[in-house]
Amino acid sequence: MRILIIEDDNDTAAFLSKGLKESGFAVDRAATGPDGLHYATSETYDAMIVDRMLPGMDGLTIVQTLRAKGNATPVLILSALGQVDDRVRGLQAGGDDYLTKPYAFSELLARVQALLRRGSPGAAETSIKVGDLELDLLARTAKRAGKPIDLLPREFRLLEFLMRHAGQVVTRTMLLERVWDYHFDPQTNVIDVHVSRLRQKIDKGFAPAMLHTVRGAGYRLSPEPA
Amino acid sequence: MSAARLLRTTAFRQGAVYVALFGVAVVVLFAFLYWRTLSLIDSETDAAITSEITALNDQYQQQGLVGLIRIVTERAEAHADGGNLYLLTQPDLTRLAGNLERWPAEARQTPAGIVFDIVDEEGGALRARARTFVLEGNNRLLVGRDLRQRANLRNLIAETLAWGLAATIGFGLMGALLVGRNLLSRVDAINRTGQRIVRGEMQQRVALTGAGDEFDRLAENLNSMLDQIERLMTGMREVTDNIAHDLRGPLTRMKARLELALLGQQDPAQQRAAIDQAIAETDRLLSTFNALLAIAEAESGAVHQTMQSIDLVKLAEDVAELYEPALEERGLALETRLEPCPSVTGVRQLLFQALSNLLENAMKYTPEGGTVVIATQPDGAGAAISVADTGPGVPAELREKVLQRYVRLDAARSTPGSGLGLSLVAAVAKLHGARLALGDHNPGLVVTIAFPHGIKADVAAGPAAQPVAEPTPGKLAEAPAS
Numbered sequence: 282m283r284i285l286i287i288e289d290d291n292d293t294a295a296f297l298s299k300g301l302k303e304s305g306f307a308v309d310r311a312a313t314g315p316d317g318l319h320y321a322t323s324e325t326y327d328a329m330i331v332d333r334m335l336p337g338m339d340g341l342t343i344v345q346t347l348r349a350k351g352n353a354t355p356v357l358i359l360s361a362l363g364q365v366d367d368r369v370r371g372l373q374a375g376g377d378d379y380l381t382k383p384y385a386f387s388e389l390l391a392r393v394q395a396l397l398r399r400g401s402p403g404a405a406e407t408s409i410k411v412g413d414l415e416l417d418l419l420a421r422t423a424k425r426a427g428k429p430i431d432l433l434p435r436e437f438r439l440l441e442f443l444m445r446h447a448g449q450v451v452t453r454t455m456l457l458e459r460v461w462d463y464h465f466d467p468q469t470n471v472i473d474v475h476v477s478r479l480r481q482k483i484d485k486g487f488a489p490a491m492l493h494t495v496r497g498a499g500y501r502l503s504p505e506p507a
Numbered sequence: 508m509s510a511a512r513l514l515r516t517t518a519f520r521q522g523a524v525y526v527a528l529f530g531v532a533v534v535v536l537f538a539f540l541y542w543r544t545l546s547l548i549d550s551e552t553d554a555a556i557t558s559e560i561t562a563l564n565d566q567y568q569q570q571g572l573v574g575l576i577r578i579v580t581e582r583a584e585a586h587a588d589g590g591n592l593y594l595l596t597q598p599d600l601t602r603l604a605g606n607l608e609r610w611p612a613e614a615r616q617t618p619a620g621i622v623f624d625i626v627d628e629e630g631g632a633l634r635a636r637a638r639t640f641v642l643e644g645n646n647r648l649l650v651g652r653d654l655r656q657r658a659n660l661r662n663l664i665a666e667t668l669a670w671g672l673a674a675t676i677g678f679g680l681m682g683a684l685l686v687g688r689n690l691l692s693r694v695d696a697i698n699r700t701g702q703r704i705v706r707g708e709m710q711q712r713v714a715l716t717g718a719g720d721e722f723d724r725l726a727e728n729l730n731s732m733l734d735q736i737e738r739l740m741t742g743m744r745e746v747t748d749n750i751a752h753d754l755r756g757p758l759t760r761m762k763a764r765l766e767l768a769l770l771g772q773q774d775p776a777q778q779r780a781a782i783d784q785a786i787a788e789t790d791r792l793l794s795t796f797n798a799l800l801a802i803a804e805a806e807s808g809a810v811h812q813t814m815q816s817i818d819l820v821k822l823a824e825d826v827a828e829l830y831e832p833a834l835e836e837r838g839l840a841l842e843t844r845l846e847p848c849p850s851v852t853g854v855r856q857l858l859f860q861a862l863s864n865l866l867e868n869a870m871k872y873t874p875e876g877g878t879v880v881i882a883t884q885p886d887g888a889g890a891a892i893s894v895a896d897t898g899p900g901v902p903a904e905l906r907e908k909v910l911q912r913y914v915r916l917d918a919a920r921s922t923p924g925s926g927l928g929l930s931l932v933a934a935v936a937k938l939h940g941a942r943l944a945l946g947d948h949n950p951g952l953v954v955t956i957a958f959p960h961g962i963k964a965d966v967a968a969g970p971a972a973q974p975v976a977e978p979t980p981g982k983l984a985e986a987p988a989s
Contacts, residue, residue, distance in 0.1 A: 364804045365813050365856050383793060435828060461829055465860040466797050468928075469867050474832035 282397060283307045283325070287317030287343065288332040288359065297330065300386045301393070314338025321347055326354050328396050330389075333360035333371065341374040348375035355396035357389070368464065387450065387498035394449040411447040412491060412504030414483060416440060425487050435460070436479050443479075443492065443502040452499035476500055518690045522683020529675050537668040544664070545657060552636065552652050553619045559650050560640050567642050572603075575642075579604040591652060592625070592635055598645035607649065611637075625653060634658070693722045697729065709737055742806045754792055761788045798927040805857055805934035817853050819883045819892045819958075820845045826862045827881050830870070838875035844882040848890035851958040853939045861935040862894065864928040865954050869896035873951070888960035895953035906945040932956070 284306045288294040291312070298308045309324065311317035314337035321329060321343065333340040344356050358376040360367060371379045378392050409416045413426045421437055423430040432440065439460050443451060453472040458464050480492045493501045513519060567575040576595060583593045583606035594605035602609060611623035620638035637651020696714060703711045712733060713726035768781035827843050834841045862881075869879045877897035884891055901909055910933045932954070936943035942957040 364800070365854060369813055461825070463825070463829075463859045464856055465801075465863065466794055467863060467867070468794065469833060469870060471829055471833045474836050475829075478832050 282327045283309070284393065285309045285311065285317070285320055285324070285326045285329045287311045287314070287321075287329065287335060287340065289313065289335050290332070293332075296386070297389070300390065304390055306393075312336075314340070314343055318343050318346060321352070321354070322350065328355045328357065328393055330357045330359060330393065331376070333358055333362060341371060341376075344375045357392055357396055359384075365464075385452075385498070387495075388452045388454065391450045391452045391455060391499060395446055395451065395455065398446055398449065409441065409444045411444050411502060413487075414444065414491060414504075416444055423483070425483055430482050432479075432482065435475070436482065439475060439479055440483065443500065446502070448501065448503050450495050450498050450501050455499070513684060513687055513691065516687035516691050519683045519687035522679060522686060526676050526679030526683065529679060530672055533671050533675050534668065537664060537671070541661065541664045544660060548657055548660065549619070549636075552657075553638075556620065556636075556638050556650050556652065560638055560648065563648060563650065564640065564642065567648075572644070572646060575648075576604040579648075590655070592637060592650070594647075594649040596647045596649075598647070600647065603646070605649070610647070610649070620651070697722075697726065700729075704733065709733075709740065739807060742803065754796065757788055757792050761785050761792075764788075795927065798931060801857070801860065802927065802931045802934045805931065805938045813854050813856075814852050815855060816850045817855055817858060818850045819848055819890050822855070822858060822862065823881045823883050823892055826859060826866060830863070830866045834866075834870060834879055837870060839870065839873055840878045842878055842880045844880060844884075846882075846884040848883050848885040849888070849960055851890055851939070851941075853958075854935075857935045857938065861932045861956070862892070864932050865894040868928055869894055869898065869952075872896065872898035874898065877951070886957045889958045890960075891955050891957040893953055893955040895948045895951060897948065897951040900947060900950055900952040901945055903947070909945070910943070929954075 282305070284301055286294055286297050286301075286308060288297065288310070289312050294310050294312070298310055301308050309320055309326070311320050314335040316337075317331065317335065318338060331340040331343055335343075340358060340360075344358065347354065347356075355377045356375065357378045357380060358371045358374075359380055359382060360371065361382045368379045368381075377396055380389060380392060407417070407419050409418065415424045416437075417423070418441070421434075423432050423437065423440060439456065442456065442460050454464075454466070456472050456476075457467065476492065476494075480490075484490045484492055489504070489506055491502055491504055493503065493506075495501050563575060563578065566578050570578075579593050579595045582591065583604065585591075586593075586606065592605075592607055594607040594610065595603040596610055597603060600610040607625070611621070611625075614621040614623040617636070620636055622634065622636045625633050625635050633653050633655060635651050635653040637649050640648045640650070642648055693716075700711050700713045712730045715723045715726050717723070764781055765785055768778045771777075823843060823845055827841060831841045866879065866881075873879060873896040879897075880893075880895040882893050882895070910929050933943055936956050939956075940959055942955075942959075944955045944957065946953045946955065
């Protein structure tokens with residue numbers, strides 16, 4: 282998996298590059314807007330991390346240019362601008378995800394992995410299966426080891442999101458954004474309580490436990506133990 | 508106010524154009540008057556001459572040449588000082604009677620008679636018009652009028668025209684100058700204020716004249732714009748101050764801790780603990796920072812383009828759904844009383860965050876076994892949403908205070924929190940032009956956000972975030988606050 286980082290701050294870029302390499306990615310770096318656009322158009326990447334404010338060319342312009350050329354590489358926009366309007370503009374420009382600085386590396390990694398998954402095919406699927414856990418997307422029902430599990434609509438969406446990103450770490454803010462469609466920073470453990478309720482339903486009475494808590498990062502759904 | 512500037516004012520230039528137009532109109536008016544008057548005089552003169560010739564001819568028929576000579580002589584003497592002209596001659600133009608010396612030699616023929624020049628008493632040239640008539644026996648008769656009166660009239664009209672033009676232009680330009688000076692002084696007042704503000708005197712305002720005219724309205728609008736700018740600047744300064752206040756302390760602590768970890772010959776476990784502590788401190792800092800930015804965002808009113816129509820019932824359901832498990836975990840019951848109400852215009856994310864803050868507050872301060880109620884109801888023509896709890900509530904005299912930043916009542920010191928939650932709610936309410944009210948829930952606190960109907964949220968909507976002591980509309984605030 283190859284990732285392009287377009288970021289003018291050398292320390293940040295080095296930090297990102299090191300972290301992503303340790304997680305098994307091949308990483309290219311560009312420090313200016315024009316360089317970044319040049320790399321992005323001349324090489325093929327699985328995902329790009331683009332800083333919003335760059336010398337030479339604005340990050341959003343890069344994304345718009347790529348999208349106008351039909352380049353659909355998933356893009357994560359990094360920005361110090363975190364207001365509602367800024368997010369909306371970033372996503373309208375063609376960004377697939379938007380992360381506000383400062384961020385935890387675990388959050389960034391989780392989002393990059395989610396982007397890579399999103400790019401893979403699987404549009405017309407009617408069911409998802411992870412281990413012995415099955416989700417029927419048409420009938421909106423869930424089964425584990427053949428036994429039906431009774432889920433509330435929101436729990437179904439939560440489980441669907443976790444299963445679509447099975448094996449990956451998903452963070453609390455990702456869940457709040459994607460499952461609840463709200464973007465803010467809850468001061469309490471609201472998301473954890475939802476996850477632990479879901480865990481009660483899908484893991485209690487079954488083995489092995491599939492919904493793991495990843496300390497300091499978020500959650501991971503996987504048939505393998507943590 | 509220099510003359511050159513005055514002459515360059517729009518008012519003066521327009522005034523000058525009007526003066527020119529009026530001048531042309533005056534000239535046209537007088538020309539018409541002159542032409543009509545003269546042609547009237549001419550035709551009257553001609554009629555008088557014709558009837559006089561007819562009368563004289565009759566006399567000639569009755570009394571013969573001698574009688575005519577007498578009559579002509581009488582009439583000529585009666586008009587010796589000019590005016591009427593008479594001349595009776597023999598066929599060879601030898602003068603018989605009359606006050607003209609001789610038959611005019613150079614006469615211009617017109618349809619109504621002849622026009623010729625005579626010499627008046629003072630020796631000046633005078634124009635005359637006359638008709639000639641050949642009597643029986645080829646004697647010739649000339650009856651005419653000199654055009655002294657006509658010339659006088661022409662002079663009179665020309666003189667009046669000159670005076671009229673002078674007055675029009677004079678008064679017009681004077682008026683234009685006065686209007687220009689007046690407008691210039693009003694605009695100058697505004698410009699002066701603007702320049703002083705540019706120089707940094709932010710508290711300067713354009714003075715109103717009290718006339719209630721368009722300049723006063725302009726000044727009012729400019730002033731309210733300036734007020735808004737000053738508010739925003741003050742807000743920004745406050746944010747900066749707050750960031751300094753709130754971030755410098757923890758940053759200093761963190762720095763000290765890290766330096767200590769670096770200095771001492773401690774074992775790796777202790778160093779690791781120091782790093783962990785530093786990271787935890789960073790997280791707290793970031794969350795405070797984010798809260799401050801969210802407040803600044805709401806207060807700046809810069810999110811108007813993301814405003815959309817929002818169903819409060821749906822919003823309440825969402826927030827209830829998100830928080831219900833967390834409340835249950837803390838032994839609190841969640842109740843929703845959602846009456847259908849008109850939708851409001853707002854920023855969904857910010858409203859949700861405000862409601863979340865209210866719920867997190869309720870969660871924090873309500874003892875186990877308590878109840879949290881989320882309610883929506885119509886409020887006049889608008890809609891209101893409220894969150895009530897059965898916690899200790901907030902004493903009436905402190906309600907205004909808790910909306911300020913960093914204010915945490917003594918009872919809350921032991922619980923975690925930045926003290927920014929309600930400030931954000933207040934800022935969001937203000938952004939939406941909504942009224943934020945803290946009331947008594949007997950026991951507990953009820954916080955109501957009441958949205959006006961159809962009014963697009965307006966940052967300049969005035970002080971919305973004021974706690975009111977009277978009961979808030981709706982069933983949650985039946986008891987008046989003490």
